[in-house]
Amino acid sequence: MKLAIRHIFMILFSAVMVYPVLWWVGASLKTNSELSSPNIFPASPNWSNFSKGWNSVPGHSFSDFYLNTFGLELAVLIATLASCTLVAFGFARLDFPLKGFWFSLLMLTLMMPGQVLIIPQYALFYQLGWVNTYLPFIVPHLLASGAGGTFFVFLLIQFIRGIPRELDESAKIDGCSWFGIFRRIVLPLTKPAIVTVMIFCFLWNWDDFLGHLLYLNSVDKYTVGLALRMINDSQSAQQWGQLLAMSLVSILPATLVFMFLQKYFVEGIATTGIKG
Known part of the structure; x- marks a missing residue:
């Protein structure tokens, strides 16, 4: 029983620690209007953020x-x-x-x-x-x-x-x-x-x-x-x-x-x- 409680606690704690990273990944695939959405990942990922960001500095x-x-x-x-x-x-x-x-x-x-x-x-x-x-x-x-x-x-x-x-x-x-x-x-x-x-x-x-x-x-x-x-x-x-x-x-x-x-x-x- 103690082992199960320990595992549950560690899983919950890990989820809390990983959540900001997951939000970060999801937000990198969103448009500005979707950033306020409660969903971590957008329904239609905007992969162009990576290509446009890669060339966003003029010259x-x-x-x-x-x-x-x-x-x-x-x-x-x-x-x-x-x-x-x-x-x-x-x-x-x-x-x-x-x-x-x-x-x-x-x-x-x-x-x-x-x-x-x-x-x-x-x-x-x-x-x-x-x-x-x-x-x-x-x-x-x-x-x-x-x-x-x-x-x-x-x-x-x-x-x-x-x-x-x-x-x-x-x-x-x-x-x-x-x-x-x-x-x-x-x-x-x-x-x-x-x-x-x-x-x-x-x-x-x-x-x-x-x-x-x-x-x-x-x-x-x-x-x-x-x-x-x-x-x-x-x-x-x-x-x-x-x-x-x-x-x-x-x-x-x-x-x-x-x-x-x-x-x-x-x-x-x-x-x-x-x-x-």
């Missing part, structure tokens, strides 16, 4: 914005993985002067609210002439200091510390350098944590609407989030079905990434917590 289609976004995501991912893995390996395996001090400083930056850095960062990038380019998003990640960089370094440090040092000693006996140990031993064993970093990095940068709004001024460089804002602002008679259709399409990449890499994500979080 551009969402294909351009997706290419911009995926190109930026790829560059940020490569920069983040290259820098964060090296920094984490250094803190976890190497001994150097003031190591404890630098690690404490690293942890202090993790506690600093990102909002206090917006103005000085913008002033710096403006002086460097990087506004309306992708450099403000890529270069900080090359230094392991972009959005979430400190968290990624800490996550990888905790994971690498759980790898037995005996493997390092065996590799040294075979004549392997520190970089060889990093490339041949640590990186393959750190795969779950690296995939976790990739998922977080992808999701956070995909959703970084404020950063894209601050630094990108040209429509040719706009990402998907900024394109959605243009749909909302560019039409005198707002077509809500088209906007909802494109917002639905915009979350598909992030959803698919999480769905297909969920196994590694859970494994990376679980093993990092155990070994940390």
Whole structure:
């Protein structure tokens, strides 16, 4: 009896959680006049909302914005993985002067609210002439200091510390350098944590609407989030079905990434917590 009650409660709770998503999908297939209808799905789905929304920005289609976004995501991912893995390996395996001090400083930056850095960062990038380019998003990640960089370094440090040092000693006996140990031993064993970093990095940068709004001024460089804002602002008679259709399409990449890499994500979080 208790099990049945628990299942009924979970089904009802799941229905409440899923309802907004179902309404979202149904509303993307409605016309403006049908949005006030109590029915979740329209009697005659208006599939043209997707095609019209895809080409709703004059002179551009969402294909351009997706290419911009995926190109930026790829560059940020490569920069983040290259820098964060090296920094984490250094803190976890190497001994150097003031190591404890630098690690404490690293942890202090993790506690600093990102909002206090917006103005000085913008002033710096403006002086460097990087506004309306992708450099403000890529270069900080090359230094392991972009959005979430400190968290990624800490996550990888905790994971690498759980790898037995005996493997390092065996590799040294075979004549392997520190970089060889990093490339041949640590990186393959750190795969779950690296995939976790990739998922977080992808999701956070995909959703970084404020950063894209601050630094990108040209429509040719706009990402998907900024394109959605243009749909909302560019039409005198707002077509809500088209906007909802494109917002639905915009979350598909992030959803698919999480769905297909969920196994590694859970494994990376679980093993990092155990070994940390």
